[in-house]
Amino acid sequence: MNIHINGKAYSLSNEVHISVSSALTLHFIEPQQSTFAVALNGDFVGKADYDTTLVKNGDSLDVLLPIQGG
């Protein structure tokens, strides 16, 4: 299946779906070291739901971190 994380394409040949938690390991080296929040296809996913929310073929994950703002 093919998914996007922050616009970057990832191809996972042996998977039908993966959890948000698993998807995050593709993006982060150490997820626990960072402050971030997640949206799947534009919908917020709370931390409590990372293990039970599934990412499927064609899905898009946004992983956002704090930055400066006005």
Place this chain on the structure above:
Amino acid sequence: MMALNIYGQQLNSRLLIGSALYPSPQVMKQAILASGSQVVTLSLKRQNPAEKSGQQIWRYLQEVVAEVNGHLLPNTAGCKTAKEAITLAEMSREIFQTNWIKLEVIGDDYNLQPDPIELLNATEQLINDGFNVLPYCTDDLVLCQRLYDLGCQVIMPWASPIGTGKGLMNPYNLETIRLRLPDATLILDAGIGKPSDACLAMEMGYDGVLLNSAVALADNPVLMAKAFGQALQAGEQGYVAGIMEQRQTAHPSTPTLDTPFWHQN
């Protein structure tokens, strides 16, 4: 200075300050501290976790806010629909552990003017979801009334488009909003260029000012931050003291009785 009330939080400063565009994180921290502000805005964006700069900024902001016993005010910058803004607000609430959200829903890329329809839709949904919404809006009286009617205790009309430094484009509109919404907490947001702009807003009876570029892009951001803090104090004190009515004709300040060399025309 009297306390500013933002959704039940009493703040010693009436200046809300942004964290973007500074020459360095160190200058940002010094400027925020110099401003006296207890509310610092920030945002969320996609970032490569390998880049350390974002995490460094985040650490600095946490330090500053802790030092001033202040509050983070996350924004929804860059959102163009209510749906995007709501999702970003939910993500911000999880990260920053605050119900406060500076709600921005942009309707035009040229002047970054808020979309009033999407703004109202997002506001209604976010209030229903328990957020304390601080909406960034134009200086449209009816829009501000609608936001207030939805439950916004704080409303933030623009002075002029974001980052322009043009100051108060429509003083009449802003004065009218103040007059018609006497119980709302009004924060003038965006377009402030110089300390006198902030002072003028406070003289109108505004409750506070939110700015970023005017400080961050100054030659000396730390000194400018201090200047803005003082300008707000001057404006507020002027408003509280009661500004004299303008008069159409001149009136001598110095008593004319017993004026020497008096020439009767």
